[in-house]
Amino acid sequence: MGMVSVVIYIAVALLIFWLVSHSPNKVLNRSHDHPARRLKLRSSFTFTGANDHRVAFDPIVADMERRREDKEWEKLQLHSRHPEFDPAPAAESQPEWEDFMNAEDYLNDEDRFNVTGRLVLLFPKIDVDPADGFVSGSELTQWNVKQAEKEVLHRTQREVELHDKNKDGLVSFSEYEPPSWVQNSDNSSFGYDMGWWKEEHFNASDADGDGLLNITEFNDFMHPADSKNPKLIQWLCKEEISERDTDKDGKVNFKEFFHGLFDLVRNYDEEGGHNSSHDSADLMEAPAKKLFSQLDKDGDGLLSEDELLPVIGKLHPSEHYYAKQQADYIISQADADKDGRLTLTEMIDNPYVFYSAIFNDDEDDFDDFHDEF
Numbered sequence: 001m002g003m004v005s006v007v008i009y010i011a012v013a014l015l016i017f018w019l020v021s022h023s024p025n026k027v028l029n030r031s032h033d034h035p036a037r038r039l040k041l042r043s044s045f046t047f048t049g050a051n052d053h054r055v056a057f058d059p060i061v062a063d064m065e066r067r068r069e070d071k072e073w074e075k076l077q078l079h080s081r082h083p084e085f086d087p088a089p090a091a092e093s094q095p096e097w098e099d100f101m102n103a104e105d106y107l108n109d110e111d112r113f114n115v116t117g118r119l120v121l122l123f124p125k126i127d128v129d130p131a132d133g134f135v136s137g138s139e140l141t142q143w144n145v146k147q148a149e150k151e152v153l154h155r156t157q158r159e160v161e162l163h164d165k166n167k168d169g170l171v172s173f174s175e176y177e178p179p180s181w182v183q184n185s186d187n188s189s190f191g192y193d194m195g196w197w198k199e200e201h202f203n204a205s206d207a208d209g210d211g212l213l214n215i216t217e218f219n220d221f222m223h224p225a226d227s228k229n230p231k232l233i234q235w236l237c238k239e240e241i242s243e244r245d246t247d248k249d250g251k252v253n254f255k256e257f258f259h260g261l262f263d264l265v266r267n268y269d270e271e272g273g274h275n276s277s278h279d280s281a282d283l284m285e286a287p288a289k290k291l292f293s294q295l296d297k298d299g300d301g302l303l304s305e306d307e308l309l310p311v312i313g314k315l316h317p318s319e320h321y322y323a324k325q326q327a328d329y330i331i332s333q334a335d336a337d338k339d340g341r342l343t344l345t346e347m348i349d350n351p352y353v354f355y356s357a358i359f360n361d362d363e364d365d366f367d368d369f370h371d372e373f
Contacts, residue, residue: 039107039115039355041065054326055147057354058118062147064103066154073158115351123344134341137327144323152226152319156219170212173202196239204235225316237305237312251302254292261315262288268314268321330354 041064056062107113126135126143165175178197205213205221207229213221220227224236244256252261262284295307308315334342334350347354 039104039352041068041104041107055144055151055323057144057147057330058122059147059150060113060118061107061355062151064107066151068103070158077162115355116348119347119351119354120344123347134343135347136341137324137331140327140330140342141320141324144326145320148319148323152223153215153219156222157215159222160215160218170214171218172212173199176202201235201239204231205229207231223319225313226318233309233312234305236316237308240308240312240315241303241305249302251304252308253302254289257292257303258285258288261311262291265291265311265314268317 039061041061056065123135124131126139127133129136129139129142160169160171163171163176201224202213202221205217205224205227207217207220217229220229220232224232227233240261241250241252244252244260246256247253258281266284266287291311292303295303295310297307298304330353331340331342333353334346336346336349
């Protein structure tokens with residue numbers, strides 16, 4: 001019976017693909033609201049440590065963007081090691097820019113990159129738990145998480161290659177070079193005392209305690225919010241206490257908790273959909289005291305590192321949090337019958353919701369720009 005279902009699904013998917021690709025009004029390229037949409041790749045990237053949590057829905061697009069990002073990263077590393085080599089903007093490699101434009105042309109060439117065909121292909125890869133002909137929010141979230149993990153691990157591999165001086169595939173603390181802003185700072189600089197680049201953070205990431213970080217441990221070092229390493233999670237709690245502890249007693253009192261930490265927890269619980277700045281402090285004090293009391297297990301009026309553990313994941317959201325936000329947005333835009341899940345037809349009817357940046361032909365008209373993530 002299961003094999004029959006699979007055959008029927010494939011037959012229906014192929015029929016839909018054939019009907020859409022041979023229809024006079026192809027939804028891929030034209031719509032009444034957006035007469036000339038064009039898929040765009042990201043052309044600029046941030047390497048300062050602030051993560052852009054958007055991930056490309058389609059692995060082909062993700063691969064193209066990774067290649068472009070790698071080239072930008074290589075140029076940045078070359079400049080940091082050889083500041084005397086600083087070519088003028090006009091001196092950018094013409095073939096490199098042409099490669100980028102050729103990649104965008106590929107995405108917008110229906111014969112080479114057919115969006116409907118890609119959605120037909122990807123649908124059964126997402127609809128897996130269960131494979132029932134619908135993509136649920138949890139299935140789409142898991143798909144986004146997988147794409148994000150690939151992206152993060154790729155960047156971590158790049159960093160390992162940079163810091164691994166003896167090329168043994170491992171990074172020691174002596175090999176690790178702190179960020180450039182740390183190297184150019186002194187003890188009085190803002191953020192200098194934060195331990196993100198210090199040996200304590202490095203040692204907490206060293207799960208097996210051998211003094212070296214392998215690719216998994218270095219990935220945790222770079223992205224502690226996604227780690228399952230208990231030592232690293234404990235370090236995150238300690239670091240949060242250190243940052244918020246204005247009276248330097250080693251713990252967080254209610255005032256320190258209320259002015260900063262509570263807003264982060266509340267925004268996480270509401271998935272960023274509420275602007276807490278619109279609420280008065282008096283209105284928020286009661287729920288803040290209730291949460292503080294729940295966390296303060298020993299009732300001493302202060303929060304220790306261990307007592308902060310239950311909410312540390314809300315203070316430092318993982319990729320799953322952002323993947324769910326992305327999935328929720330997609331479903332809100334493409335779910336025509338509002339049943340909270342997507343059919344293949346709904347995905348095909350809303351193809352551009354799944355691809356990151358859309359422009360009209362007139363790219364100077366910023367009102368027509370739409371970045372769905």
